[in-house]
Amino acid sequence: MQITLDGLQKHYGTYHALKSIDLAVPAGQFVALVGPSGCGKSTLLRTIAGLEAISAGTLRIAGEDVTRRPPRQRDVAMVFQSYALYPHMTVAENMGYALKLRRLNRTDIARRTQVAAATLGLEALLGRYPRELSGGQRQRVAMGRAIVRDPKVFLFDEPLSNLDAALRVHMRGELRDLHDRLAATSVYVTHDQIEAMTMADHVVVMRAGRIEQQGRPLDLYDRPASRFVAGFIGSPAMNILPGTVDPSGRAARLDGAEGPLLSLPMLLEPGRPVLLGLRPEHLRLSQEGGARFDGVVDHIESTGSTTFVKLKVASQAMVMTLARRLDVTLGDPMQIGFDPADLHIFDRESEASLVTQRDAPPRAGRA
Amino acid sequence: MKISGQTSRPGRIAVSALPDPTASTMRLSVFDTFRDGRGLDALLVLLTLVYLIVFGLAPILYTVLMSLQQVDMFTLGDFSRPFVGFANYVDVLTRPEAGMVARHTLVFVALSVACQLVLGFALALFFQQDFPGAGIMRGLFLAAWIMPGLVVGGIWRWMLAGDNGVVNSLLAVTHLHPTKIFWMSDPATSLYAVTIANIWLGIPFNMLLLSVGLAAIPKDLYEAAQLDGAGPVERFRSITLPMMRATLGALVSLSVIFTLQQFDLFAGMTQGGPSNSSNVAQFWSWQLSFQTYDIAGGSTIAVLMIAVVIGVATLYVRSTRHEQIG
Numbered sequence: 001m002q003i004t005l006d007g008l009q010k011h012y013g014t015y016h017a018l019k020s021i022d023l024a025v026p027a028g029q030f031v032a033l034v035g036p037s038g039c040g041k042s043t044l045l046r047t048i049a050g051l052e053a054i055s056a057g058t059l060r061i062a063g064e065d066v067t068r069r070p071p072r073q074r075d076v077a078m079v080f081q082s083y084a085l086y087p088h089m090t091v092a093e094n095m096g097y098a099l100k101l102r103r104l105n106r107t108d109i110a111r112r113t114q115v116a117a118a119t120l121g122l123e124a125l126l127g128r129y130p131r132e133l134s135g136g137q138r139q140r141v142a143m144g145r146a147i148v149r150d151p152k153v154f155l156f157d158e159p160l161s162n163l164d165a166a167l168r169v170h171m172r173g174e175l176r177d178l179h180d181r182l183a184a185t186s187v188y189v190t191h192d193q194i195e196a197m198t199m200a201d202h203v204v205v206m207r208a209g210r211i212e213q214q215g216r217p218l219d220l221y222d223r224p225a226s227r228f229v230a231g232f233i234g235s236p237a238m239n240i241l242p243g244t245v246d247p248s249g250r251a252a253r254l255d256g257a258e259g260p261l262l263s264l265p266m267l268l269e270p271g272r273p274v275l276l277g278l279r280p281e282h283l284r285l286s287q288e289g290g291a292r293f294d295g296v297v298d299h300i301e302s303t304g305s306t307t308f309v310k311l312k313v314a315s316q317a318m319v320m321t322l323a324r325r326l327d328v329t330l331g332d333p334m335q336i337g338f339d340p341a342d343l344h345i346f347d348r349e350s351e352a353s354l355v356t357q358r359d360a361p362p363r364a365g366r367a
Numbered sequence: 368m369k370i371s372g373q374t375s376r377p378g379r380i381a382v383s384a385l386p387d388p389t390a391s392t393m394r395l396s397v398f399d400t401f402r403d404g405r406g407l408d409a410l411l412v413l414l415t416l417v418y419l420i421v422f423g424l425a426p427i428l429y430t431v432l433m434s435l436q437q438v439d440m441f442t443l444g445d446f447s448r449p450f451v452g453f454a455n456y457v458d459v460l461t462r463p464e465a466g467m468v469a470r471h472t473l474v475f476v477a478l479s480v481a482c483q484l485v486l487g488f489a490l491a492l493f494f495q496q497d498f499p500g501a502g503i504m505r506g507l508f509l510a511a512w513i514m515p516g517l518v519v520g521g522i523w524r525w526m527l528a529g530d531n532g533v534v535n536s537l538l539a540v541t542h543l544h545p546t547k548i549f550w551m552s553d554p555a556t557s558l559y560a561v562t563i564a565n566i567w568l569g570i571p572f573n574m575l576l577l578s579v580g581l582a583a584i585p586k587d588l589y590e591a592a593q594l595d596g597a598g599p600v601e602r603f604r605s606i607t608l609p610m611m612r613a614t615l616g617a618l619v620s621l622s623v624i625f626t627l628q629q630f631d632l633f634a635g636m637t638q639g640g641p642s643n644s645s646n647v648a649q650f651w652s653w654q655l656s657f658q659t660y661d662i663a664g665g666s667t668i669a670v671l672m673i674a675v676v677i678g679v680a681t682l683y684v685r686s687t688r689h690e691q692i693g
Contacts, residue, residue, distance in 0.1 A: 051590050072596040084587035088609040097605070098595035145595070 001060070002027040002185040003048065003153060008057035010043055010209075017043045019209040020057070025187065025202070027062075030179050032200035033189045035232070040209040042157055045189045049078050049155050062152050077146035078155040081162065083138045085130040091117075091141050092126040095148045116148035119178070136167050143175070147182060154179070156188040160195065172199055193233050197221070205229050227275055227351035230344055236280050236308065239318045242348065243276040245269065252276060252345075257293060257314030265340050265355065275351065277344030280308070283320040286337025297332045311336065427673065433666040440660050455667040464643050464651070471558055472627075472647040475565070479629075480622040482566040484615075487573025494574070495581050505578070512571035520635020523564035527551060527636075554644030557637045561645055564632050569625065573618060580614030581607070613687050620683035624676050648672055 003025040010018035018040050025031050033041040046052040048059060050071035059067045066074045077098075086094050095116055096109040104112075117123045120140045130138055139159060146154055159175070160168045176199045179186050190196055196203045197217040204214040205228075213225040217233075224230035230238045243252040243262070247270045251261035254276065262276065286292045295311035295318060302308070302325060309320045311334060320336065328334070345354045434455050436448040459465060494505045511519070526533050529549035538544040550560040584607065592602045608615075630649055633639055639646035639654065646654075648668055656665025 049590075049594060051593065071590075071593040072598070076594065078591070078594050080587050080591060082585065082587050084585065084591040086588060086591070086606065088612075097592070097597075101596040101601060145591075149595075 001025065002029070002062055003187065004058075004060040005044075005048075006058045006060075008044070008047065008059060009055045010040075010047055010052060011055045017209055018047065018055075021211060023204060023211065023214070025185060027185050028183050029201045030176065030186045030188065030199060031202045031204060032196035033187065033204050033206060034191065034193055034196040035206035035212070037191060038208075039206040041189045041191075041204075041206045044206070045078075045155050045157055045187060048153070048187060049076055050074050074153075075149075075151050076153040076155055077149050077151040078157065079139075079142045079146050079159045081158040083130075083142040083159075083162075085138060085141055085145070087130050089129075090126065091122060091128050091130070091133070091144075094130070094141055095126075095144045098145070098149045112148050113144075116144045119147065119181075120144045135163055136171070139163060139171065143178065147178070147184075152185065154184050154186040156186060158190055159188075161190075161192075175199065194235060197233065203233075205232060223353070223355075224277075224344065225353050227277070227346045227353075230277050230346070230353070234279055236319050236321065238277045238279050238344065239283075240275050240277045240346070241313070241316050241318070243274055245272040245274060247271070254293065254314045254316070256316070262293065262343065263340050264345065265343060268345070268354065273348040274354070275346040275348055277346060278318075278338055278342065280319040280321040282338050282342040283318075283336050284322070284338065285326075286335045292335055292337040295334045295336050297328050297330055297334055299330070300326070300328065302326075309334075430666045430669050430673075433663055434670045436663060438663040438666070443662070451663075455663045456671075459664050459667045459671075464646065467643060468646050468648055468651050471645065472649075475558060475562055475629075475647050476623055476626045478559075478562050479565045479569060479626045480619060482562075483569040483573045483622055484618065486566070487570050488577050490570065490574045491577035491581055494578060505574070508571045508574060510571075511568060512575075514568075516568065516629070516631025517635045519564060519568050520632045523560070523567070523632070524551065524636050527560050527563075551637050551645075552641055554641055557641060557645035558647075561632050561636050564636065565626065565629050568629075568632070569622060572625075573622065576614060576618050576621075577611070580611045584610045616683050616686045620679050623679045627672055627676060 001024045003023070005021050005023040008018055008021040008023075009016075021044060023031075033044060035041050043052060047054050048061075050066070050069065050073075054067050057067070058065055061074055061076065086097065089097065092110075092113050095113045099109045099112060113126070114123070117126055120143060122137070122140055122144055125133060125137060125141070130141065133141065139162075142159065156175075160171050163171060172195060178184075188196075188199060197220075200217060202214065203217050203220050205212045205220065207228055213220060213229045215223075220229060220233045224233060224238075227240060231240060242255045244255060245252050245264070245268045246261050249264075249267050249270045251263045252268075252274060253261050268274070293313060295313040297309060298312045298317070299310035300307065301310075305323065307322045307324065307326045309322065309326065309328075311318045311320060313336070318336075343355075346352060347354055432446075435450060435452065437451045437454075438448055442448045490508065494501050527535075527550035529535065529547055529552065532550070534550070535544075535547050538548070548556060550556050588606050588610070589602055592606050597605065627649060630653065633645065633647065633650040637645040639650045649672065652665045652668035652672070654665075655661040655668065
């Protein structure tokens with residue numbers, strides 16, 4: 001394990017920012033910490049960096065207990081959201097600063113800076129000052145400053161959030177590519193679940209100072225452990241509607257809905273209040289039988305390749321995405337179908353998933 | 368400002384068209400130019416300019432003029448006085464006390480500026496740390512700054528008094544200096560007595576400006592430097608100092624200028640004595656002009672000091688002109 005967190009706690013006075021975090025990151029893995037603002041993901045990253053003191057628990061980096069060590073004795077590099085480039089130093093000086101502090105000789109510093117600059121395509125900019133660079137270039141320099149040190153761990157604190165949308169998508173791929181080439185171990189904080197899903201090997205969803213769920217990106221997508229993770233992972237967000245288990249125990253009805261019952265993939269006690277979750281992309285137009293219900297078209301958005309249909313189902317809003325165009329008008333009635341295996345069921349009280357024990361079927365070819 | 372200076376401005380033309388036959392149109396235009404803000408720019412610039420000319424430029428020019436003339440009690444009210452060229456300068460600079468006063472001024476300025484800067488910086492860094500009461504304590508330090516110089520001089524005169532001053536008694540109690548120092552009446556210490564008071568007086572201003580400069584340095588730079596392996600000393604040397612360059616430049620220039628203006632402490636403590644041992648240029652200039660009525664001599668010293676200040680200001684502007692951090 002390259003990073004091991006064991007019962008990590010962080011208190012700010014009376015505020016409990018991190019509540020017993022356990023996390024193990026194998027060498028070479030790309031881990032994304034994701035969650036809404038204030039969930040503690042940045043705090044967790046900063047405690048790994050050593051910028052925040054750990055209140056309790058242990059942190060090991062490459063097997064060594066570094067819980068009480070200052071940042072410079074942890075051999076971690078961090079890319080800041082603001083990039084935090086030294087404004088009075090050139091690109092080369094920014095990248096070489098850490099090496100200079102390690103008392104490397106001038107030629108070694110120049111050589112390693114050159115190599116890092118070549119990796120990132122920064123050779124032509126080495127003599128410039130940060131103020132003379134564009135946002136994307138600054139971002140690269142910040143990464144260059146991290147990779148030139150060849151650290152044990154790379155930490156990223158929302159590094160792409162200051163870039164425009166197109167560049168962000170581009171840098172996503174580039175960053176992941178860089179991680180693979182360097183065989184680095186990376187911890188990446190983001191509030192953007194798409195970044196987490198597309199870049200990471202392992203996604204950690206945090207909420208209110210706790211790890212809500214962690215796992216491989218598609219596992220989180222397929223088997224969210226709670227309503228929170230279900231709503232956070234996936235875009236557009238999962239439709240989550242209140243329902244009640246039918247007397248048979250094998251079906252449920254949306255609260256306030258007349259139409260047919262939704263068959264459940266397992267047996268639940270009759271009359272139990274639940275939350276029914278269906279991803280927009282798992283809904284389809286249906287004429288035939290099976291699990292289905294009636295809705296009314298409320299709003300349509302089409303991007304050309306995808307059509308987003310907003311429906312009213314039993315006076316609740318629901319979104320359906322279709323990978324084709326649709327010729328309907330507002331107010332049209334619609335029959336919506338889905339595969340019962342795609343139905344997520346959460347307890348109304350605890351909001352925990354009731355279907356996590358189910359093995360996810362392979363989802364290849366499903367749109 | 369730039370925009371309004373470039374664009375056509377009908378209102379302004381109407382204002383400057385003096386013999387306007389239709390007075391009502393003109394009044395309307397004047398009103399219009401103020402309402403849309405374009406005339407206001409000009410008015411504000413004009414007021415500032417008038418103020419600067421009347422209270423700044425004119426007295427300086429008059430001082431320069433007097434330094435080139437023969438001025439005495441009887442020709443004070445005239446403009447047309449005998450022109451003597453640089454005779455006043457030669458006269459002032461060759462007086463026996465001139466070298467001594469110049470040396471004292473240099474020591475006073477150098478010591479004051481250096482100590483104010485170092486102590487002010489130390490205090491600014493200290494109050495930059497987050498601890499309970501930091502804000503209130505920093506506020507209390509500013510009390511020194513708002514006190515009138517003459518009052519400060521009076522207090523320091525008491526504290527440095529030879530026979531029963533608190534400074535001497537502290538030195539005696541702590542065995543640092545068991546014998547009494549006659550701070551203000553000993554020619555060897557009189558200049559330092561005033562310098563100490565002036566350092567105390569200038570620290571809050573230094574601290575305030577440096578605190579503002581420190582607060583403007585982004586915290587994440589320090590965090591990045593920490594991760595890059597920089598300890599506290601290295602962070603100060605490679606982040607704080609370079610990032611404070613503009614502030615430090617401005618502060619040193621301002622401190623030199625303020626110290627060259629320091630008059631009250633000399634008036635309140637030593638009167639430049641004993642026997643000129645604590646006399647500096649600014650006090651000497653005043654003595655010549657208003658105690659001996661050698662107004663030409665006083666003006667000459669004033670002009671020389673203005674030249675020094677302009678030099679310092681030029682250095683400052685030069686050193687910060689190309690600076691644009693961020």
